[in-house]
Amino acid sequence: MKKLKANNLRAIVILGVVLVIAVGYFNLVGIGNLSDFGWGLISTICPLGFVETLLASKLLIPRAVISFFAVVAIVIVLGRVFCAWVCPVPLLQRWFPGSRKQQEKRIAEALPDAEALPAATEALPDAEALPAVDLLDEPSGDLPVQAALMPAETKLKLKSAAKPKLKGAAKPNNFKLDSRHVVLGGALLSTAIFGFPVFCLVCPVGLTFASVLFLMRLFAFGETTWTILVFPLVLVLELVFFRKWCKTICPLGALMSLISGLNKTFRPSIDNSRCIKTAQGVNCSACSAVCAENIDIRNPKTSQSSLNNCTKCRNCSDICPAHAISFPFLKGKQKTED
Amino acid sequence: MGAAEESSALSRRSFAFAAGGAAVMLGLGTLKFVPTRPICRPPGGQDEDSFLGACLRCERCREICPQNVIVPAHLEQGILNVRTPTMNFKEGWCDFCEEANAGIPLCEGVCPTKALRLVPDFKPEEVVIGKAVINRNWCLGWLLKGCKKCFEVCPYEAIEMEQLEGLGNYNNSDYQRPHVIEDKCNGCGLCENRCPSMMNSSLTEGATDRAITVHAVTIQGD
Numbered sequence: 001m002k003k004l005k006a007n008n009l010r011a012i013v014i015l016g017v018v019l020v021i022a023v024g025y026f027n028l029v030g031i032g033n034l035s036d037f038g039w040g041l042i043s044t045i046c047p048l049g050f051v052e053t054l055l056a057s058k059l060l061i062p063r064a065v066i067s068f069f070a071v072v073a074i075v076i077v078l079g080r081v082f083c084a085w086v087c088p089v090p091l092l093q094r095w096f097p098g099s100r101k102q103q104e105k106r107i108a109e110a111l112p113d114a115e116a117l118p119a120a121t122e123a124l125p126d127a128e129a130l131p132a133v134d135l136l137d138e139p140s141g142d143l144p145v146q147a148a149l150m151p152a153e154t155k156l157k158l159k160s161a162a163k164p165k166l167k168g169a170a171k172p173n174n175f176k177l178d179s180r181h182v183v184l185g186g187a188l189l190s191t192a193i194f195g196f197p198v199f200c201l202v203c204p205v206g207l208t209f210a211s212v213l214f215l216m217r218l219f220a221f222g223e224t225t226w227t228i229l230v231f232p233l234v235l236v237l238e239l240v241f242f243r244k245w246c247k248t249i250c251p252l253g254a255l256m257s258l259i260s261g262l263n264k265t266f267r268p269s270i271d272n273s274r275c276i277k278t279a280q281g282v283n284c285s286a287c288s289a290v291c292a293e294n295i296d297i298r299n300p301k302t303s304q305s306s307l308n309n310c311t312k313c314r315n316c317s318d319i320c321p322a323h324a325i326s327f328p329f330l331k332g333k334q335k336t337e338d
Numbered sequence: 339m340g341a342a343e344e345s346s347a348l349s350r351r352s353f354a355f356a357a358g359g360a361a362v363m364l365g366l367g368t369l370k371f372v373p374t375r376p377i378c379r380p381p382g383g384q385d386e387d388s389f390l391g392a393c394l395r396c397e398r399c400r401e402i403c404p405q406n407v408i409v410p411a412h413l414e415q416g417i418l419n420v421r422t423p424t425m426n427f428k429e430g431w432c433d434f435c436e437e438a439n440a441g442i443p444l445c446e447g448v449c450p451t452k453a454l455r456l457v458p459d460f461k462p463e464e465v466v467i468g469k470a471v472i473n474r475n476w477c478l479g480w481l482l483k484g485c486k487k488c489f490e491v492c493p494y495e496a497i498e499m500e501q502l503e504g505l506g507n508y509n510n511s512d513y514q515r516p517h518v519i520e521d522k523c524n525g526c527g528l529c530e531n532r533c534p535s536m537m538n539s540s541l542t543e544g545a546t547d548r549a550i551t552v553h554a555v556t557i558q559g560d
Contacts, residue, residue, distance in 0.1 A: 030402030035394040036450040045450055049394045053451045056391035061452045179356035186360025194367035196390045196418060201366055206395060210421050213397070213410060225412035227420060248355040 004290075006314035007094075010084055014091050022212055026220070033209045034086070035200075036067065043067050044074070046205075047259075048187075048252045052197035055188060072259055079263040080256045083246060084313035088208045090246060090292065093239055103290070107319060110289030112282045175261055176306045180247075180254035187251045199251055207235040247293060247305075260308040266327045267307060268297050268316055274324035287316035287325060297325070374416030376554035378425040378468045378525060380408050381434060382446040382454035392453035395421040399445035399454060404438035405430035407527065408445060425467060427527030427552055433493075434462045434526075463494060468525030468552040470496070470518045476535050476542045477549035479516045488529035488550050489516050496522035497529065516550075525552040 017034075024031040031039055035046045045067035054060065074081070084090065093099055187199040200206055211231045217223040242249050268287075276282040277298065288296035288303075295310055296303035317325040376386060380399055383389040400408040400423050407430035411419040423445070425432065435443045441462070446454040456465065470488070478485035479499075489497045499514035535542065535549040542549070 024401060025397065026401075028402060028404060030398040030444070030448045032396040032398035032401065032450075036396035036398060038450075040448075043450055046394065049396075050451075053392045053394060053453075057388055057451070057453075059388075059392060059452060061450070064451050067450060179352040179354075179359060182356030183359030183363065186363035189360075190363045190367035193364075194370045195387065196367075196370060197394070198363055198366050200395055201369070201417070201420075202362075206421065209397075210395075210410070213421075217410075223409075225414060227413040230413055231420075242355075248352060249359050251359075 004315055004318045006318050010313065011091055011094075013085050014088055017086055018088060018209075018212065021209060022216065025213055025216060034205055038067070044071050046252070047071050047075075048184075048199060048203075048255050049197060051188065051255070052191045052199065055192045056195045056197055075256050075259040076262045077265055078312065079260045079266060080253065080309065080311045082256065082311075083250075083253050084292075084311035087205055087246075089204045089239070089250075092204075092208065092235070093243070093245070096239065096243075099243065106289045107286055110285040111319075111321065112276065112284040175258070175308065178248070178254075178305075180250055180257070183249055184251035184254040202234065202238070203252070204235055204238050204245065205252070207231050207238075211235065253309075257309050260310075263308060264331075265329055266312055267331060268310060268312075268325055269328055269331050270297060271324045271326070274322045275320075276322045276324075279322075284321065286319045286321065290315045290319040369417050372417055374419065377411060377415050377419055378527075378552060378554045380423050380425065380445045380454055381432060381443045381460075381462075381465045381467060382449070382456040383423070384466060388455075389453050390418060390422070392451040393422050394451055394453070396450065397421075397423075398448045398450070399423050402444045402448045403430070404435065404444065405433065407432055425525075425527060425552070427530035428548070429531075431527040431531040432467060432525075433528075434465070462526070463522070463524055466524050466555060467527070468554045469520055470523050470525065470527075470529050470550050470552050472516060472518060473545075473547070473549045473551070476545040476547075477516065478534070478542065479514070480549075481542065482513060482515070485534065486514065486516060487532050487534060491528050491532045493526065493528060494522050494524060495519075496524075518550075525554075527552050 021031070021033050021037070024033075029039065031037060032043065035049050037044050041063060045064055047068060050064055050068045050071075053064070190198040211228070214223070214225060214228040214231065218228055239245060246253055270278075270287075272278045275298070277284050285296070285298065288294075288298060291297070291305075292313060292315070293309040293311060294303070294305040295307060296305075297307070297310075297316060300307055312327060314327065317323075317327065379386070379389055380403070383393075397410070400410060407425050407427060408423045409426040409429065411422050411424040413420050415424065432443075434441055438444065439447075443454075443456065446456050449455075472480060472488075474480045479488070482502075486499055489499050496519045498517050498519055500517055502513045502515065529550045530548045530552050533548040533550045535545050536547055
């Protein structure tokens with residue numbers, strides 16, 4: 001299997017973030033953790049924590065509002081980059097036994113056959129010479145050829161999902177309600193009723209950093225507390241019972257996906273002249289199989305998950321056998337699909 | 339998109355996650371009614387309800403405290419309190435940053451959501467972090483062993499030594515017992531910090547803590 005370069009890079013970045021925060025725990029600067037991270041008056045705030053404390057305390061603190069809009073700006077420019085490059089939860093999940101095997105199997109099925117691949121990549125047309133438009137009979141996503149090449153299961157899903165939306169103005173970036181948004185609603189409702197940030201109690205990000213903190217305090221001051229056992233236990237339970245926590249539960253991701261609808265930059269873009277599926281009709285759906293957010297960037301219209309859920313993890317770009325996927329600042333004209 | 343179409347986008351499986359997750363969130367909210375003993379908060383966090391509503395558990399107040407008196411609360415101190423800042427007067431005491439920041443508490447300044455909130459012209463005497471309580475079984479002074487450390491260090495003159503009558507020489511400091519003057523004590527914790535009991539080992543039989551400890555008092559509303 002192809003090595004996912006970005007996977008390792010992300011792990012390094014996340015561990016770096018944990019390290020910086022852990023060092024910060026024991027100096028007098030007060031940089032805080034991901035709930036509110038910064039120096040002095042300049043900080044980023046957990047957007048969910050902000051909304052929760054706003055509902056619970058009914059206090060609009062100018063500084064917190066500024067921090068919140070700083071986060072909103074980051075999400076607009078970089079999308080849900082937090083979820084792939086900062087949040088420790090996906091990394092913890094990757095370390096769980098079995099989680100990788102499942103993904104590898106899915107990707108192996110989605111990649112083209114070994115004998116088809118070398119021929120396909122060798123016969124790669126010169127991207128400059130062949131305009132992408134010439135290679136397409138129809139806009140991608142609705143290609144009958146493509147549908148025929150897909151595994152039966154995907155085809156079925158595609159059929160049912162595509163039908164009502166073909167005529168609708170379904171833009172690729174359209175908001176799609178999923179369970180996370182309902183959990184977010186529940187968390188905010190509960191916060192408003194009971195008057196304290198409810199999700200913070202079980203937030204796996206908070207639990208991770210608190211576990212690190214209490215572990216450090218155990219060694220530094222001999223501070224013993226049940227918390228040091230209970231927190232990692234709750235964290236493990238959350239991640240074991242909800243293998244797809246990020247995709248099905250996380251209200252923080254849900255909140256950011258609402259904002260990232262405005263994100264137009266650094267979105268994954270397929271060079272159709274290079275993609276072996278559009279250019280040569282080879283049966284390949286590796287990019288969609290590798291996506292942790294279930295986004296089918298090849299077929300955005302029928303994708304189970306919309307593009308605003310993209311966390312810019314770059315796995316699709318890494319897995320693509322034709323190196324056809326890039327994350328340009330703004331999508332260039334020549335690479336436009338439809 | 340209509341509401342019907344939106345909900346049809348939720349498969350049965352994700353509906354279960356959605357309903358379950360939202361229900362758990364509402365259930366977690368009821369943890370507020372688990373009875374917990376009040377704990378001491380850093381200056382400005384004395385209104386417990388509004389403090390708990392605004393605290394993000396970001397650790398910034400704890401990190402910045404020059405006295406290291408702020409510590410994260412443990413599970414044992416209440417489910418809702420875990421990770422929130424509380425005071426450990428064995429580590430330090432609150433001088434309202436008199437030394438480090440000219441009397442303006444750094445924790446209150448760094449708090450992003452103003453869970454810690456002081457009025458601009460606050461007086462340390464009026465910010466009641468807690469009240470000191472003397473354990474009469476452990477206190478060397480109370481046991482007439484001559485200790486009056488707390489009396490000596492208290493910055494607010496909130497401890498008085500009671501001269502016992504009929505027990506010898508009027509000037510004999512061994513015949514004095516410490517009392518906390520509740521109205522003057524703001525729970526700064528210097529007495530607890532300096533109390534020799536349990537500092538290195540137990541000085542009095544059965545002692546498991548300092549002989550003078552600060553306890554939180556509940557204040558509701560503004």
